[in-house]
Amino acid sequence: MGAQIRVYRQKIASTTSTRKIFKAMELIATSRIGKARSRVSAALPYANAITRAVSAVSSQSEIDHPLTTEHGEVRRAAVLVLSSDRGLAGSYSASALKEAEGLFEVLRSEGKEVHSYLIGRKAQQYFDFRRRDYERVWTGGTDAPEFETAREVGEALLSTFLADFEEGGVDEIHIVYTKFRSMVVQEPSVLRLLPLEVVEEDVQQSGELLPLYEYEPEPEQVLDALLPRYIESRIFATMLQSAASELAARQRAMKSAGDNATELIKKYTRLRNTARQAEITQELSEIVAGADALSAS
Amino acid sequence: MASNGELEVEIVAADHFVWSGAARSVSARTANGDIGILPGHTPILAVLEAGELAVEPVSGERLVVGVDGGFFSVDANRVVIVADNAQVGGSVPSEAV
Numbered sequence: 066m067g068a069q070i071r072v073y074r075q076k077i078a079s080t081t082s083t084r085k086i087f088k089a090m091e092l093i094a095t096s097r098i099g100k101a102r103s104r105v106s107a108a109l110p111y112a113n114a115i116t117r118a119v120s121a122v123s124s125q126s127e128i129d130h131p132l133t134t135e136h137g138e139v140r141r142a143a144v145l146v147l148s149s150d151r152g153l154a155g156s157y158s159a160s161a162l163k164e165a166e167g168l169f170e171v172l173r174s175e176g177k178e179v180h181s182y183l184i185g186r187k188a189q190q191y192f193d194f195r196r197r198d199y200e201r202v203w204t205g206g207t208d209a210p211e212f213e214t215a216r217e218v219g220e221a222l223l224s225t226f227l228a229d230f231e232e233g234g235v236d237e238i239h240i241v242y243t244k245f246r247s248m249v250v251q252e253p254s255v256l257r258l259l260p261l262e263v264v265e266e267d268v269q270q271s272g273e274l275l276p277l278y279e280y281e282p283e284p285e286q287v288l289d290a291l292l293p294r295y296i297e298s299r300i301f302a303t304m305l306q307s308a309a310s311e312l313a314a315r316q317r318a319m320k321s322a323g324d325n326a327t328e329l330i331k332k333y334t335r336l337r338n339t340a341r342q343a344e345i346t347q348e349l350s351e352i353v354a355g356a357d358a359l360s361a362s
Numbered sequence: 363m364a365s366n367g368e369l370e371v372e373i374v375a376a377d378h379f380v381w382s383g384a385a386r387s388v389s390a391r392t393a394n395g396d397i398g399i400l401p402g403h404t405p406i407l408a409v410l411e412a413g414e415l416a417v418e419p420v421s422g423e424r425l426v427v428g429v430d431g432g433f434f435s436v437d438a439n440r441v442v443i444v445a446d447n448a449q450v451g452g453s454v455p456s457e458a459v
Contacts (some may be wrong), residue, residue: 110374112415112443118407118435212376278435281408290409290433294446298376 073337077330084326087319090153094316098248101309105245108305110133119295120259121278121289125162130285131227132292133261136236141178143200143225143235144168145218145300147242147307148185150207154319157243157251157311158187164253165241171189172239180235182222184214184304200225208308215301222300223293225260232349242303243310249317252309258299282342367401371417371441373427375448380427384420388441390434391415415443424451426434 079343123133146165148158165181167189172179181199183189185207192199201221203214228234238259280287371388373380388399391413410432417425432445 067405103378107378108376110379111444113374114372114374114435116440117442118433118444122407126459180379211393278405278407278437281397281406286393287407287409287433294432294444 067229067340069112069340070337070344073340074335077333080326080329080333085328087323087326091319092318093294094312094319098312101305101312102245105293105302105305105309108257108298108302112302115291115295115298119288119291122284122291123281125277125284130288130292132259135260138175139236140230141173141180141235142172142183143180143222143238144172145182145222145240146184146192146236147240147303148188148207149307149311150182150204150329151187151316152187152224154311154315155321157314157318158191161241161243161253161307162188162191164255168239168241168255170344176307177236180225182218191303199307201360207304209312210301210308212297212301215304216297219297219300222258223296239305240300242307243314245306245309246315248313251313256303258296261295280340369394369399369401369439369441371419371443372441373445373448375445376391380445380448380450381417381425382439385417385441386420387418388443389416390443399436401439402440403436403439405435406434410443410445411432415445 122165142235144165146161148161152158159241169179169181183192183202184204186204189199189202189204203218218278222238225233225235226238228258230236237257240256240258242256244254245251304322367384369380369388371385372382383416386401390397390399391405391411392408393411397408412430413428415427415429416456417427419425427443427445427447429443429445432443432448434441434443436442
């Protein structure tokens with residue numbers, strides 16, 4: 066057999082097996098998106114209830130809570146970047162990191178020092194490779210976030226927010242995440258977490274007025290208990306959105322990888338057939354030429 | 363909206379929906395002590411302590427939910443209980459992932 070044909074056969078075989086992997090990953094991502102999206106909507110009632118309560122307390126009582134008041138001078142900002150643990154999701158992590166880069170630049174140009182908090186192994190690798198410092202990193206389970214992780218992140222961010230500047234505290238906190246618009250559109254976005262602006266675009270504000278609540282124990286304590294929960298729920302919501310986006314991006318990337326593999330297989334099959342035909346033609350002409358030479362002698 | 367002597371109760375946990383329905387009364391433990399909510403209660407926003415929360419539904423059996431912190435709000439006979447971790451009857455898993 067000609068060397069050319071063997072090379073093409075090998076290429077076809079290897080492309081076929083990688084195509085199987087792409088197909089499998091595409092199917093896995095597709096089946097998980099549904100679940101991720103239903104988790105996004107499952108977390109909505111909690112977010113709605115908590116947002117309503119927080120806005121009720123903060124609008125009705127004249128409390129200066131540390132979480133809602135702007136620090137006079139913003140000298141240091143924390144940025145939480147949500148990326149994925151694994152690649153093979155197209156430009157998902159890259160575009161989130163690009164968005165984060167943009168934010169870093171804006172913050173630095175405003176004269177703020179930036180502290181980074183990372184979620185996902187891709188962000189960690191990005192920072193490690195560039196030898197940049199980050200405060201903390203959480204990895205594992207970016208495609209199926211746990212509320213426990215959100216709570217941990219929330220606690221870490223809250224404690225640095227409440228710390229004084231001299232002790233390494235920050236004056237504001239931003240989150241870079243990927244918003245899940247639809248199966249085809251996921252856009253990286255930035256959200257300022259702290260100081261709080263109590264507005265939630267996902268919450269449908271009903272026209273009714275918020276009732277005048279009584280508080281138990283005191284409004285301050287209620288707010289103390291509510292705000293950390295509110296922050297956790299916001300972080301959890303962005304994590305769920307990012308997870309859904311990651312899966313959608315992965316599904317799309319794997320689909321196009323699979324399509325490209327199919328294209329390649331087609332091309333190599335053509336080339337292999339041509340090579341085989343050329344070999345046959347050559348053998349025939351050799352035989353004919355040999356016979357001619359014999360009969361001529 | 364239930365205004366004729368019934369409470370409209372909704373229990374939500376951080377990552378899932380727990381229970382909703384009409385109820386005759388709700389009793390819960392707050393930072394200041396136990397509180398009972400009957401229809402027509404004045405609007406209140408209170409912090410929940412870890413403990414059990416009992417809902418007396420209009421139909422069906424008394425529902426006991428174990429919570430480990432959270433808060434609840436009452437307005438116009440609508441009770442929204444937001445628990446960090448809610449377990450109905452103390453045995454149902456918070457979420458089968």
